[in-house]
Amino acid sequence: MMKRQKRDRQNRAHARGYQAGVSGRSKEACPYQNLDIKSEWLGGWREAMSDRQQGLYK
Numbered sequence: 355m356m357k358r359q360k361r362d363r364q365n366r367a368h369a370r371g372y373q374a375g376v377s378g379r380s381k382e383a384c385p386y387q388n389l390d391i392k393s394e395w396l397g398g399w400r401e402a403m404s405d406r407q408q409g410l411y412k
Contacts, residue, residue, distance in 0.1 A: 375402025
């Protein structure tokens with residue numbers, strides 16, 4: 355049960371990081387302190403950045 359909650363939190367962090375990246379916010383905008391969660395957020399952010407570079411978002 356705990357594992358799933360953690361997973362959900364990481365998925366949410368990843369999705370939020372992706373949204374931030376798509377909307378052009380800097381990675382300094384990451385709201386998380388926890389390293390695991392923060393790295394999920396940054397992963398999402400980096401994904402969004404590469405999607406933007408490929409022209410999927412303007």
